[in-house]
Amino acid sequence: MSRAVLGFAAALAFTLGGCINEETRLYEIELDGQVAVTDGAPSAGAVHLEFHVAKTFGEGELAHPLGEFDRRTLAGVGPVRETLLYPLDVGDGLVVYGWLDSDGDGILCAPGQTEEPAGLVRVRGFPAHALSFSLTLRTPCVGPESLYP
Amino acid sequence: MKTRAATTLGAACALATILGSARVFAAEPRSPFPEHAALDAVGGSPAKGAYVLSAQGGWPFSFLRAQVGLSRRITLQSELESVVGRRYRPMLGIGVRIADAKHLRLTGEFLAGWLFQRGEEYRRGPNGELRFRLAIPVRRFVPYLVLGTRHAFLPDLLTIERASGTETSWSVRHEWTPWATLGLGFALSRGVGLDLGLNYGWVGAPDTIALPGVHLGLHFGGDR
Amino acid sequence: MFPASIAPVFSRRSRARLKPLALVSVLSLAALASLDVGCGATPRGVDWDGKRLPVIDLHLHPGDWDHIPDDTKKFLASRFPFPLGLDAEAAAKGSIEPENVLAEIDDAGIWGAGLFAIYAPRTVGVASNELVAEALTVAPDRFFGLASLRVDRWTTDRDAELALLESTLTRPGFVGIKLAHAHQHFRMDDPAFFPIYEIAARLGKPLYLHTGTSPFPGTSQEAPYTDPTYLEPAIQAFSGAKFILGHLGYDFKEQRNVGLETCIRLAKTYPNVFLEPSALGSAGSDPTGQNLKEAMRRMREEGVVDRIIYGSDGPQSPGFVKGYLDRTVTAMREAGYTEQEAAEVLAGNFARVFGVTVPAEAAE
Numbered sequence: 001m002s003r004a005v006l007g008f009a010a011a012l013a014f015t016l017g018g019c020i021n022e023e024t025r026l027y028e029i030e031l032d033g034q035v036a037v038t039d040g041a042p043s044a045g046a047v048h049l050e051f052h053v054a055k056t057f058g059e060g061e062l063a064h065p066l067g068e069f070d071r072r073t074l075a076g077v078g079p080v081r082e083t084l085l086y087p088l089d090v091g092d093g094l095v096v097y098g099w100l101d102s103d104g105d106g107i108l109c110a111p112g113q114t115e116e117p118a119g120l121v122r123v124r125g126f127p128a129h130a131l132s133f134s135l136t137l138r139t140p141c142v143g144p145e146s147l148y149p
Numbered sequence: 150m151k152t153r154a155a156t157t158l159g160a161a162c163a164l165a166t167i168l169g170s171a172r173v174f175a176a177e178p179r180s181p182f183p184e185h186a187a188l189d190a191v192g193g194s195p196a197k198g199a200y201v202l203s204a205q206g207g208w209p210f211s212f213l214r215a216q217v218g219l220s221r222r223i224t225l226q227s228e229l230e231s232v233v234g235r236r237y238r239p240m241l242g243i244g245v246r247i248a249d250a251k252h253l254r255l256t257g258e259f260l261a262g263w264l265f266q267r268g269e270e271y272r273r274g275p276n277g278e279l280r281f282r283l284a285i286p287v288r289r290f291v292p293y294l295v296l297g298t299r300h301a302f303l304p305d306l307l308t309i310e311r312a313s314g315t316e317t318s319w320s321v322r323h324e325w326t327p328w329a330t331l332g333l334g335f336a337l338s339r340g341v342g343l344d345l346g347l348n349y350g351w352v353g354a355p356d357t358i359a360l361p362g363v364h365l366g367l368h369f370g371g372d373r
Numbered sequence: 374m375f376p377a378s379i380a381p382v383f384s385r386r387s388r389a390r391l392k393p394l395a396l397v398s399v400l401s402l403a404a405l406a407s408l409d410v411g412c413g414a415t416p417r418g419v420d421w422d423g424k425r426l427p428v429i430d431l432h433l434h435p436g437d438w439d440h441i442p443d444d445t446k447k448f449l450a451s452r453f454p455f456p457l458g459l460d461a462e463a464a465a466k467g468s469i470e471p472e473n474v475l476a477e478i479d480d481a482g483i484w485g486a487g488l489f490a491i492y493a494p495r496t497v498g499v500a501s502n503e504l505v506a507e508a509l510t511v512a513p514d515r516f517f518g519l520a521s522l523r524v525d526r527w528t529t530d531r532d533a534e535l536a537l538l539e540s541t542l543t544r545p546g547f548v549g550i551k552l553a554h555a556h557q558h559f560r561m562d563d564p565a566f567f568p569i570y571e572i573a574a575r576l577g578k579p580l581y582l583h584t585g586t587s588p589f590p591g592t593s594q595e596a597p598y599t600d601p602t603y604l605e606p607a608i609q610a611f612s613g614a615k616f617i618l619g620h621l622g623y624d625f626k627e628q629r630n631v632g633l634e635t636c637i638r639l640a641k642t643y644p645n646v647f648l649e650p651s652a653l654g655s656a657g658s659d660p661t662g663q664n665l666k667e668a669m670r671r672m673r674e675e676g677v678v679d680r681i682i683y684g685s686d687g688p689q690s691p692g693f694v695k696g697y698l699d700r701t702v703t704a705m706r707e708a709g710y711t712e713q714e715a716a717e718v719l720a721g722n723f724a725r726v727f728g729v730t731v732p733a734e735a736a737e
Contacts (some may be wrong), residue, residue: 021272021322022305028312056494061501062442064494064525066558067591085309107596109562111603129312143597145559149529209456235459268459269443269450352455359455 026085029126033080033133035098037117045102045116047074047137051084052144054093054122065149067091077137086127094123097144100137109141116140120147186370187334187342189216191293192284193256194224194246198372207364209233210348222246226258236266238276247281256282264301264324272324276301280328291334291344299326299350326352334368342368415482418736419702419719421712427720427735428698429485430478431581432619432651432684434500435508436469438462441498444590452657453690468688471508471516477688478515481695484735485720486512487549487684489581490521493556496591502541509546517727518544519551519581524559524566535568542578548727549573549617553583554598561603567610574613579726581649582616585623585632594626601635608643615645615726617682621668623653630664633671640677647726648672652686654700655693665700670708678710681718682726 037043051070056063069087074080077100086094099108099118109116117137125131139147189195190203195218203214214228224244231237242260249255258280266272280297301324308317332346344366351359418425441449450461457464467473471488478486490505491497505518520541522534541547550573554561561582573580584601586594597603601622608616618639622632630653640646650672652658654665672681685697705715724731 019274019304020306021274021303024305024307026307026309028309030312058442058494061440061492061499062494066525067495088310110596111605141560142563142565143558143560145525145527146563146565147528149526232456233459236456266459269446269461270458350455357451357455360457 025088027088027127028129029084029086029094030130031080031082031084031096031123031133032131033096033135035074035077035080035135035137037077037100038136038138041117041138042102042115043077043100045076045100045104047077047098047100048072048106048108049074049080049082050097050144052095052097052148053087053091054095054126054148056091057089066095066144092126094126094131095144095148096121096123096133096135097147098135098137108143114140118142118144118147120144122148185289185336185339185342186368187289187336187344188254188284188286188291189370190214190342190366190368191282191291191295191332191334191344191346192254192286193258193282194218194222194244194254195370197221199370200372201368201370203366203368205344205346205364205366207346207348207362209360209362210350210364212364212366216244224256224258226260228260235268236264236272238262238264240276240278242278252285252287254282254284254286256284258282258297264303272301272303274301274303274321278328284334289336291336291342293330293332293334293344293346295328295330295332297328299328300324301326324352325354326350327354332364334366340370342370344368415480416737417482417484417734419482419698419715421702421715424712425736426712426716427731428481428483428683429487429720429723429729429731429735430481430483430685430687430694430698431487431617431649431682431723432686433474433478433486433488433688433694434469434491434686435471435474435488435504436465436498436500437504438465438469440500442494442496442591445496445498448588448590468690471511474508474688475512475515477691477694480692481698483694483698484731485515485517485723485729487517487519487581487723489519489551491551491553491556492521492523492525493553494525495558496556496587496589497553502537502547506541506544506546513546516546517549517729518547519549520547521551522569524557527559527565531565531568535572538569539572539576542572542576547578548729549579549581551581555583555585555587555592555594556589558593558598560597561600562597562606564606567607570607570611570614573615574611577728579615579617579647581619583620584618584636585620585653586626588625599632601632601639605639608639608646612643612645615647616643617647617649617726619649619651619684620653620686621648621650623658623664625652625658628658628660628664630668633668637672637675637677640672640680641675647680647682647722648677649682649684650701651684651697654704655686655689655697662700662704666704666707669701669704669710673708673710673714678714679717679722682722683719 049072050068053067055065056067097120102116117140119135119137121135123131123133186201189201197218197220199218201216205212209232211231216224216226227241229239240260240262244256244258247255260278264276278299282295284291284293303322305320329349330346332344334344336342346364348362418427450458488505490502491500502520509516509518522538586599601618618636621636624631650668687694
C-alpha cells in the first residue's frame with residue numbers, strides 16, 4: 001500500500017476519531033402483540049404502553065431494572081403492531097408495561113378512580129428484529145415498579 | 150483569607166510597578182519606536198517581514214500565538230488556546246490590517262481549526278472565528294479591545310440496525326461563543342512586550358453562564 | 374535583548390525617583406491589606422429586629438460523584454458556569470463533601486442541618502445510608518441524618534430493604550426517612566410501599582417526601598409520582614407518621630406553585646402533615662423571587678406556620694445555603710411574619726417534629 005494511501009487512511013481515522021461527539025446506536029424491532037383484559041372486566045378506553053429496557057448497564061449501585069425508552073397510545077385493547085428503536089447502549093432485554101385509561105384522563109387511577117387495570121410482560125427472544133408478546137391487564141392502579149422484576 | 154491577602158498583595162505590587170514605571174519612562178524621549186512587539190501582539194497584523202510570538206497565561210484561557218507579516222496588510226497567524234487544560238483550540242488564520250494611524254490600529258482576523266474538549270461532555274469538531282482588534286498605542290502603552298464570534302460544529306452519529314441492514318446518519322450541533330477582551334499592552338522594548346487583559350468568552354451562548362477571566366501575556370517580536 | 378531593554382529601569386537615577394513611589398505603594402499595600410483583618414466567624418442565627426433566631430436547615434445533600442448516573446453528571450456539568458463544568462467532578466466534590474456542608478452552614482450562621490440519603494439510580498444517583506452515617510461523624514451534635522432505601526427491586530427485595538431501613542434508623546444520628554417518589558419511580562398511593570410508613574409511625578421517625586416535578590433526567594413526572602394529592606391515602610392510613618411535604622409540590626419544569634394549595638389543604642386537614650419550602654425559591658427555580666414569597670404568604674394566611682420546617686436543598690454551589698436562607702427570611706418579612714413565627718419556621722418546628730433540643734449557642 002502506498003504511503004499516500006496510508007497517510008490518507010490515517011488522516012481519515014484521525015478525523016473521524018476527532019469528529020464524533022455523541023454516538024447513538026439503535027436497534028429496530030418490529031413488535032407484534034396482543035393486549036387484553038381479564039375475562040369479564042371492562043375494556044373500554046385507550047391503552048397506554050411503555051417500553052422499557054429490562055435492566056440497565058449501570059455499574060454497581062447504579063444498575064437497576066427498567067428504564068423507559070418509548071411509549072405509545074393505542075385506541076383500545078386488541079392487536080398491537082409497533083416499530084421500536086431500542087437503545088443498545090442503555091440496557092438489555094425488553095419489557096412492555098400497559099394500562100387501560102377507562103376514564104380518558106391520561107392518568108392511571110387519579111383520585112377516586114380505582115378500576116384501571118395495568119399489566120407487564122417481559123418479551124422473550126430479545127434481541128431480534130421481529131418479536132411478539134401477549135399482555136394481560138389484570139392489576140389495578142399499579143406502576144411498572146410494582147410488577148417487575 | 151489567604152487568597153484575599155495574596156490578591157491584595159498582587160494588586161498592590163502591580164499598581165506600584167505601573168506607577169513607578171510611568172514616572173521613570175516619563176523622563177525618556179517620547180515615542181521612541183512606533184511599531185513594537187506589544188502593539189503587534191495585541192493590535193495584530195505586524196508589518197511585512199515582522200513576526201511576534203506571544204504566550205498569554207491566565208484563567209480560564211491561555212494562549213500561544215505566532216504572527217508573521219506577509220505583506221503590508223496581510224498576516225499569517227497560528228494559535229493554540231487552552232481552557233484549564235480541558236479544552237483546546239488549535240487554529241490557523243489570516244489577519245488583515247484594516248486601518249492604521251499614529252494612535253490607531255484596526256485588524257480583522259479570520260481563523261479556522263479544531264475544537265477538542267474533554268470532561269463530562271466530550272466535544273470535538275471544526276471551529277471558526279472572526280474577530281477584530283482595536284489598539285490605541287500611546288507611547289509604550291497600548292490599550293486594546295478584541296471582539297469576536299466563534300462557531301464550533303459538533304457532529305453526532307446515529308446508527309440504526311435494521312433487519313434490512315445498518316444505516317448511519319450525521320447531524321451537527323452548533324456551539325456559539327461571543328468573545329471580548331479588554332486589555333492593556335506595554336512595550337518593555339521594541340522587541341519585548343507585556344499585556345494584561347480581561348476576557349469574556351461566553352461559551353455555549355445564550356443557554357449557558359460563563360465566568361470572566363484574566364490573562365497576563367509576554368510577547369517577543371523581531372525583523373522590523 | 375530582554376535584560377538590556379529593561380536595564381534603565383534600575384539605574385541609580387531611576388531608583389532615586391522611585392523612592393517616594395515605593396513609599397506610597399507600601400502604604401497603599403498596608404491599607405488594602407488591613408481590609409483583610411478582623412473578619413471573624415459569621416455569628417450564629419438570623420437577626421430578626423435585634424434578636425438572633427437559631428436556624429436549622431432540614432434539607433442538605435452529602436454525595437458521591439461516582440454514584441451519579443452519567444446523564445445526571447452531564448446535566449449537572451451543564452448547570453455549572455463555564456469553565457467549572459469542564460471539571461464538574463472537582464466542582465461538585467467541593468460542594469458535596471460533609472466538611473464543605475459544615476462550612477456552608479457555618480458561613481450562613483446555621484446551627485443544624487439534615488443530611489439526606491437517597492437511592493435513586495435512575496435519576497439523581499445514590500447517597501447511601503453508610504455515606505450519611507460517615508458524614509454525621511463530621512459534626513455529630515449538629516448533623517441529623519435521614520435514611521432511605523432502595524425500591525427499584527421491591528417485588529424481590531422488599532423485606533430485606535425494610536429491615537435495612539429499620540436497622541439504619543436505630544443508629545445514632547438518624548432522625549427520619551427520606552423518600553423521593555419521582556426520582557425513585559414509585560407511586561405515592563401504591564399500598565405495596567406502605568410498610569415504609571408503618572416503620573416511620575412505629576419508630577417515630579418523620580418522613581421527608583419530595584413532592585412536585587424535577588429537572589433531573591430520568592425523573593417520573595406523572596401526577597401519581599409528583600402530586601401531593603396522591604399521598605392522602607397514606608397520610609390518612611398512618612396518622613401516627615409525620616409526612617413532610619418537600620418543595621410544596623412545586624413544578625420545577627414550569628416554575629410554578631402548582632401543588633401549593635394542595636399542600637396547604639393537607640396540612641390544614643391532617644395534623645401529621647408538615648411543609649418544607651426548599652429549592653423552589655432559588656435563583657434558578659424562581660428568578661423573580663415571587664413564587665417563594667407567594668408560598669410563605671399563603672401558608673401564613675392559612676394559619677399553618679406551625680407546620681413549616683425550613684430547608685434549602687443545598688449545598689448546590691458555594692453560597693447557595695446562605696443565599697436561600699436570606700431569600701426565605703426576606704419572604705417571611707414581606708409576608709408579615711412575627712418574630713415568634715419566624716423562630717418556629719427557622720428551627721422551632723424542626724426541633725418539635727424531630728424531637729431535637731436546640732442549644733443556646735445555636736443563636737449568639
